[in-house]
Amino acid sequence: MSSMPGGRARTTDEDLELTPDPSLPPTAVDEAVREAEESRWTPTKIAIWAAIALLGGVAWFMVAIIRGETVNAIWFVFASVCTYLIGYRFYSKVIERYITRPNDRRATPAEYKADGKDYVRTDRNVLFGHHFAAIAGAGPLVGPVIAAQMGYLPGTIWIIIGVVLAGAVQDYLVLFFSMRRGGRSLGQMAREELGVIGGTAALVATLLIMVIIVAILALVVVNALAESPWGVFSVGMTIPIALFMGVYLRFIRPGKVLEVSLIGFVLLMAAIIGGGAVAGTEWGAAFFHLDKVTIAWGLIVYGFIAAILPVWLLLAPRDYLSTFMKIGVIVMLALAIIVVRPEITVPAFSEFASRENGPVFPGALFPFLFVTIACGALSGFHALISSGTTPKLIEKERQTRLIGYGGMLMESFVAIMALVAAISIDRGLYFAMNSPAALTGGTVETAATWVNSLGLAGVNITPDLLSQTAANVGEQSIVSRTGGAPTLAVGLAHIMQQFIGGTAMMAFWYHFAIMFEALFILTAVDAGTRVARFMLQDSIGNFIPKFKEHSWRPGAWLCTAVMVGAWGAVLLMGVTDPLGGINTLFPLFGIANQLLAAIALSVCLAIAAKRGSIKYLWIVALPLAFAAVVTITASFQKIFSPVPAVGYFANNAAFSKALADGKTEFGTAKTVAAMEAVVRNTMIQGWLSVIFVVLSIIVIITGLIATVKAFRNEAAGVAHADHEDTPVASRGYAPAGLIPTPAERELMAEWNKLPAELRLERSGHH
Amino acid sequence: MNTIVEGFRGFARYLGGVMGADAYQKYLEHHAASGHRAPPMTEREFWRDRTDRQDSNPQGRCC
Numbered sequence: 072m073s074s075m076p077g078g079r080a081r082t083t084d085e086d087l088e089l090t091p092d093p094s095l096p097p098t099a100v101d102e103a104v105r106e107a108e109e110s111r112w113t114p115t116k117i118a119i120w121a122a123i124a125l126l127g128g129v130a131w132f133m134v135a136i137i138r139g140e141t142v143n144a145i146w147f148v149f150a151s152v153c154t155y156l157i158g159y160r161f162y163s164k165v166i167e168r169y170i171t172r173p174n175d176r177r178a179t180p181a182e183y184k185a186d187g188k189d190y191v192r193t194d195r196n197v198l199f200g201h202h203f204a205a206i207a208g209a210g211p212l213v214g215p216v217i218a219a220q221m222g223y224l225p226g227t228i229w230i231i232i233g234v235v236l237a238g239a240v241q242d243y244l245v246l247f248f249s250m251r252r253g254g255r256s257l258g259q260m261a262r263e264e265l266g267v268i269g270g271t272a273a274l275v276a277t278l279l280i281m282v283i284i285v286a287i288l289a290l291v292v293v294n295a296l297a298e299s300p301w302g303v304f305s306v307g308m309t310i311p312i313a314l315f316m317g318v319y320l321r322f323i324r325p326g327k328v329l330e331v332s333l334i335g336f337v338l339l340m341a342a343i344i345g346g347g348a349v350a351g352t353e354w355g356a357a358f359f360h361l362d363k364v365t366i367a368w369g370l371i372v373y374g375f376i377a378a379i380l381p382v383w384l385l386l387a388p389r390d391y392l393s394t395f396m397k398i399g400v401i402v403m404l405a406l407a408i409i410v411v412r413p414e415i416t417v418p419a420f421s422e423f424a425s426r427e428n429g430p431v432f433p434g435a436l437f438p439f440l441f442v443t444i445a446c447g448a449l450s451g452f453h454a455l456i457s458s459g460t461t462p463k464l465i466e467k468e469r470q471t472r473l474i475g476y477g478g479m480l481m482e483s484f485v486a487i488m489a490l491v492a493a494i495s496i497d498r499g500l501y502f503a504m505n506s507p508a509a510l511t512g513g514t515v516e517t518a519a520t521w522v523n524s525l526g527l528a529g530v531n532i533t534p535d536l537l538s539q540t541a542a543n544v545g546e547q548s549i550v551s552r553t554g555g556a557p558t559l560a561v562g563l564a565h566i567m568q569q570f571i572g573g574t575a576m577m578a579f580w581y582h583f584a585i586m587f588e589a590l591f592i593l594t595a596v597d598a599g600t601r602v603a604r605f606m607l608q609d610s611i612g613n614f615i616p617k618f619k620e621h622s623w624r625p626g627a628w629l630c631t632a633v634m635v636g637a638w639g640a641v642l643l644m645g646v647t648d649p650l651g652g653i654n655t656l657f658p659l660f661g662i663a664n665q666l667l668a669a670i671a672l673s674v675c676l677a678i679a680a681k682r683g684s685i686k687y688l689w690i691v692a693l694p695l696a697f698a699a700v701v702t703i704t705a706s707f708q709k710i711f712s713p714v715p716a717v718g719y720f721a722n723n724a725a726f727s728k729a730l731a732d733g734k735t736e737f738g739t740a741k742t743v744a745a746m747e748a749v750v751r752n753t754m755i756q757g758w759l760s761v762i763f764v765v766l767s768i769i770v771i772i773t774g775l776i777a778t779v780k781a782f783r784n785e786a787a788g789v790a791h792a793d794h795e796d797t798p799v800a801s802r803g804y805a806p807a808g809l810i811p812t813p814a815e816r817e818l819m820a821e822w823n824k825l826p827a828e829l830r831l832e833r834s835g836h837h
Numbered sequence: 838m839n840t841i842v843e844g845f846r847g848f849a850r851y852l853g854g855v856m857g858a859d860a861y862q863k864y865l866e867h868h869a870a871s872g873h874r875a876p877p878m879t880e881r882e883f884w885r886d887r888t889d890r891q892d893s894n895p896q897g898r899c900c
Binding site for chain 2: 185186187188189193196197200205206207210281288320321327328329332381382386387390391393394395398446450453460591594595601602621622
């Protein structure tokens with residue numbers, strides 16, 4: 072920690088006392104040369120950017136303005152990619168210039184703390200992939216599917232514009248500020264910048280938010296696997312496959328990560344194909360046909376065991392498998408969409424965009440669309456990753472823009488592709504799959520009748536289509552398979568079968584999609600439980616020091632049990648909810664995630680203000696204000712709305728009154744027990760909303776107080792405490808972006824001429 | 838043909854980097870560069886140490 076006098080001057084790095092090694096070439100491109108290079112607009116450069124802008128404009132016009140019968144999916148790809156390129160080239164540069172102000176002459180933690188294990192300088196392009204694999208998971212694949220209820224346009228706009236102005240900004244800033252602090256976690260930064268109250272509120276909020284997020288991700292898996300013998304078998308097989316990989320890596324061939332991943336991948340494919348065969352047999356169909364409650368309990372037991380097993384046995388190998396699949400699947404999906412170019416028949420704004428009684432998720436477009444799509448546009452959870460492993464691996468400060476901002480753009484692209492996959496299927500099918508069984512009735516006939524009764528333009532679905540689609544994807548039924556994953560899987564199977572294999576391959580593609588979503592989610596559940604357990608252990612450790620010893624088994628097991636119990640309870644609540652679990656709980660997931668974003672942005676706001684970026688503080692304030700307004704409005708509606716479908720307490724009151732009136736069925740609850748369950752669930756969900764919003768308001772207020780203080784200090788010329796690590800002169804060089812600029816190439820050549828023994832940094836341990 | 842093989846190798850190297858397959862190599866480089874007197878861990882020891890440290894230092898995976 073260093074604090075130097077002079078407010079603003081402290082962080083404008085020109086006068087930092089960084090004495091470079093005279094025997095080494097410069098460790099940064101000369102400021103003036105870089106400036107000249109950036110502001111020189113050659114005709115080619117102008118032509119390229121004009122073409123990108125034009126193509127993006129045309130694509131947006133096709134997607135948003137033209138109202139034909141159909142719109143081709145390729146326009147979604149162009150609209151998003153062109154917007155990302157422009158956002159990356161222009162907006163993130165503004166952030167770099169006025170907020171982060173990286174200094175390549177300064178060593179990164181990977182250099183000055185280098186230990187060959189946790190702090191390792193990593194090639195920027197490799198780290199980009201690594202960071203992307205850590206932030207992307209099932210979230211961007213699920214939210215956009217659920218949000219498609221409102222039509223494609225609201226979701227598309229929020230995903231693309233949201234990421235450029237909010238999501239990527241958050242990821243970039245958290246990554247940069249954490250890097251300047253030696254890779255400190257978001258919780259530690261909150262404590263330092265916001266004080267004890269803000270820091271503690273942020274910690275408690277983070278813990279609760281993790282519980283909710285893990286529970287709802289688990290709910291998505293349960294919904295995807297219920298009554299699906301094929302899915303249960305193939306996803307179940309991932310456990311022995313991961314165990315085998317773990318043993319292989321530990322005892323047979325240590326360190327052969329790619330080799331074992333390849334073996335694992337082949338086994339995984341065999342498990343998917345074998346799943347079809349097993350589900351086709353009588354005993355297989357009977358044995359692996361499990362209902363939701365059984366699967367939920369299975370997942371809870373699994374979650375506990377997985378979180379106390381050593382990492383090498385289950386978590387690490389599955390992580391390899393999941394990374395391997397993630398990259399493969401996303402490349403494949405992008406290729407398929409570009410090659411197949413499906414026609415989209417869904418309207419830009421659906422009938423539900425202007426109502427608040429949609430069957431997939433209740434509530435009006437504002438604010439609920441913006442919480443339903445969290446990952447892909449703005450995801451608070453990323454702040455935990457951006458302040459975790461990645462900042463310890465960065466080679467040069469300027470690379471944070473590529474990795475933080477660019478990595479998030481990539482995730483947004485995944486969300487766009489998920490949206491395209493979901494809207495490429497028949498709209499009637501979409502509503503039959505995503506509405507709770509309480510509405511569809513659960514059979515193909517009742518579902519078809521109900522969907523047709525909604526009066527949606529162009530929707531006329533037959534029971535035959537529902538049973539035919541189910542048969543094509545190898546499932547017994549696809550009615551009311553809520554949670555987004557099955558819909559995405561059907562969409563993906565629909566696109567992929569046109570690319571490879573035809574209808575005969577649809578069942579394989581469907582289960583392939585279910586498999587990778589389950590794989591991502593199980594990894595997130597397992598890792599989330601572990602992280603939450605450590606946070607709990609550290610918190611209890613403040614009162615009972617013994618708990619701080621992470622190797623103390625009873626403490627570890629007790630805290631794991633508490634965390635699994637917490638998310639398990641929410642999961643069971645969702646699974647047994649007579650109203651349909653996703654329908655009532657998914658908004659809570661989005662709210663939790665966006666509140667975490669508001670917390671992270673509050674910390675960033677305070678830090679940026681202390682660094683003297685007052686004039687450009689709006690860059691942070693804009694997404695913070697939006698996230699705060701969206702989540703606080705959504706929370707207030709969930710708490711105070713008089714509409715039972717929206718407000719938890721209004722629903723609670725309606726059901727309590729019905730019970731008091733002696734009714735034996737009410738709304739979608741057909742028994743007294745179900746009615747009592749609704750009363751209990753809504754009460755818990757309501758209070759969770761209250762706790763979340765109160766904690767977040769505390770954090771946001773402490774963040775604003777810290778910011779105002781920084782303003783005042785700035786005006787009075789008083790220095791404020793700076794929590795950055797002491798600057799150390801860098802002893803190496805690497806370019807900032809994907810493609811090195813001419814000046815960067817020149818400098819690289821200079822470094823390459825250096826004798827090998829001088830090239831590696833020799834600071835640190837001896 | 839050679840370019841295809843080369844391209845494939847490059848891709849495998851990249852994928853390996855993303856998944857952390859080259860961690861031991863990097864550890865050795867660091868060990869050599871920082872002039873430790875003690876011999877470096879063997880490959881087996883290194884990977885054991887790596888996963889065992891993750892036990893007490895878990896990293897979140899995103900949704």
